[in-house]
Amino acid sequence: MFDNFELFLTTLLRGAPLTVAATGGGIVLTILLSFVAGLAMLSRSRWVRFLARVYVEGWRGTSEVVQLFWIYFAVPLLVGFQLVPLWAGILVLGLNHGAYGAEIVRGAVNAVPRAQHEGAIALNLGPAQRIRKVILPQAFVEMVPPFNNLFIQLLKSSSLLSLITVTEITNQGVQVLVPNYTGQALTIFLIMLVLYLILSLVITVVMRLVERWAARVAGRPATARARVTGELGI
Amino acid sequence: MPADDVMIRFDKVVKRFGDNVVLRELDFQARPGEHVTLIGPSGSGKTTILRLLMGLERVNGGTIQVGDEYLSHMRRGDKLVPADERHLRKVRRRIGMVFQQFNLFPNMNVLRNLTEAPISVLGQPREQAEARAKELLDMVGLAEKLTANPAELSGGQQQRVAIARALAMQPDVLLLDEVTSALDPELAAGVLDVLRDIARSTDVTLLCVTHAMKFARDISDRVLMFDGGKIIEDAPPAEIFDSPREARTRDFLQSVIET
Numbered sequence: 001m002f003d004n005f006e007l008f009l010t011t012l013l014r015g016a017p018l019t020v021a022a023t024g025g026g027i028v029l030t031i032l033l034s035f036v037a038g039l040a041m042l043s044r045s046r047w048v049r050f051l052a053r054v055y056v057e058g059w060r061g062t063s064e065v066v067q068l069f070w071i072y073f074a075v076p077l078l079v080g081f082q083l084v085p086l087w088a089g090i091l092v093l094g095l096n097h098g099a100y101g102a103e104i105v106r107g108a109v110n111a112v113p114r115a116q117h118e119g120a121i122a123l124n125l126g127p128a129q130r131i132r133k134v135i136l137p138q139a140f141v142e143m144v145p146p147f148n149n150l151f152i153q154l155l156k157s158s159s160l161l162s163l164i165t166v167t168e169i170t171n172q173g174v175q176v177l178v179p180n181y182t183g184q185a186l187t188i189f190l191i192m193l194v195l196y197l198i199l200s201l202v203i204t205v206v207m208r209l210v211e212r213w214a215a216r217v218a219g220r221p222a223t224a225r226a227r228v229t230g231e232l233g234i
Numbered sequence: 235m236p237a238d239d240v241m242i243r244f245d246k247v248v249k250r251f252g253d254n255v256v257l258r259e260l261d262f263q264a265r266p267g268e269h270v271t272l273i274g275p276s277g278s279g280k281t282t283i284l285r286l287l288m289g290l291e292r293v294n295g296g297t298i299q300v301g302d303e304y305l306s307h308m309r310r311g312d313k314l315v316p317a318d319e320r321h322l323r324k325v326r327r328r329i330g331m332v333f334q335q336f337n338l339f340p341n342m343n344v345l346r347n348l349t350e351a352p353i354s355v356l357g358q359p360r361e362q363a364e365a366r367a368k369e370l371l372d373m374v375g376l377a378e379k380l381t382a383n384p385a386e387l388s389g390g391q392q393q394r395v396a397i398a399r400a401l402a403m404q405p406d407v408l409l410l411d412e413v414t415s416a417l418d419p420e421l422a423a424g425v426l427d428v429l430r431d432i433a434r435s436t437d438v439t440l441l442c443v444t445h446a447m448k449f450a451r452d453i454s455d456r457v458l459m460f461d462g463g464k465i466i467e468d469a470p471p472a473e474i475f476d477s478p479r480e481a482r483t484r485d486f487l488q489s490v491i492e493t
Contacts, residue, residue: 122331123350138341219342220340
């Protein structure tokens with residue numbers, strides 16, 4: 001079963017940099033869009049809220065595969081040029097997961113007690129100062145676990161990029177290895193699963209560190225922090 | 235009473251929450267430096283008055299003036315229109331508030347809780363804001379807690395920090411909303427001592443909602459008894475506590491003493 005194991009592993013690992021690049025780029029764009037759209041959904045302007053809502057429902061409510069084909073194959077028909085596959089992939093991963101992330105940001109901001117808003121108003125801080133200095137620093141810590149989930153889903157979605165010729169891990173396995181070693185598909189797919197698992201564990205470890213930092217920023221008491229680090233096991 | 239001798243003026247103020255009318259055409263005034271305590275059963279609208287003054291709620295009718303400026307409205311030509319955020323912030327600058335639950339910012343240490351608004355709202359240089367913060371913390375007896383986080387302080391200490399934080403904004407009017415209701419009696423005593431000190435040594439106008447009747451008697455120039463969204467008795471503390479005119483005031487004071 002494990003004949004050619006080394007060949008399989010090195011071939012699949014050749015796809016790893018693109019998986020990591022797509023995931024990393026997607027995460028950066030996701031964070032950006034999550035905060036922009038999430039805060040826009042809390043705006044006092046009805047129009048800003050409406051636009052943010054259109055973005056969220058549009059990108060959350062349609063198929064990610066179709067979105068990918070649309071950006072990569074359909075949009076070029078409209079604008080006259082085609083994006084590099086990796087960039088098209090990052091764009092879709094970011095736009096799609098940013099729509100989910102916007103709800104995470106909105107929910108976490110809303111979860112900060114009303115009393116904190118009022119304390120800030122009583123000190124005459126302006127709306128932007130209240131959000132930036134008082135509310136967001138306390139909201140980050142609530143966002144981290146759901147963002148951890150979201151980033152792992154984004155990592156796994158990056159396998160869809162194999163459909164638009166990005167030679168990431170799944171593409172290497174499905175297009176390069178399996179057609180040539182059909183009898184060993186079981187081994188090939190098993191190695192692919194383990195590679196994704198390892199990458200998702202990396203995301204989780206990083207996010208636990210971020211959570212610890214966010215708890216400190218939010219001024220959570222030492223006992224609550226100790227519980228977080230206890231779970232982390234490091 | 236001439237207008238320039240009024241710090242706070244409520245003129246026929248109406249406040250409703252849904253169908254529940256909390257204030258019914260309320261009129262009342264406070265002079266600069268006056269210490270006014272509001273007493274009455276819960277739900278009688280006392281806290282609502284403070285929240286209206288802080289701009290945390292909007293009036294449904296009538297007007298509120300702070301000094302010679304409208305709080306809930308602004309002049310446009312010769313008409314009064316509802317205040318926008320900028321106008322609200324301008325008038326709010328004169329008012330500070332201390333809350334029942336302290337509302338310190340847990341993401342800032344004690345010093346930054348005191349300096350954040352003076353720096354970013356009043357534009358004070360950091361050194362000046364920090365020097366003033368240290369004076370104020372010294373005044374409330376917490377000079378050694380400068381770098382502590384709010385979560386590391388007792389409730390009484392948090393409330394003393396909250397008082398110092400409100401004073402750091404140099405308000406003309408300080409609103410105290412049941413500031414000792416969330417505290418054990420011995421911690422409450424420390425907070426009330428600090429407030430007695432402030433009442434004695436500053437010229438800030440105090441508007442105070444409290445169930446601490448001995449404190450109210452000590453610091454107040456006037457006590458207002460509220461019931462059903464109206465002021466039913468308005469008198470100096472000695473009079474209201476020793477010989478209340480209204481039966482409802484007597485009943486209320488009796489019930490407070492018994493609990």
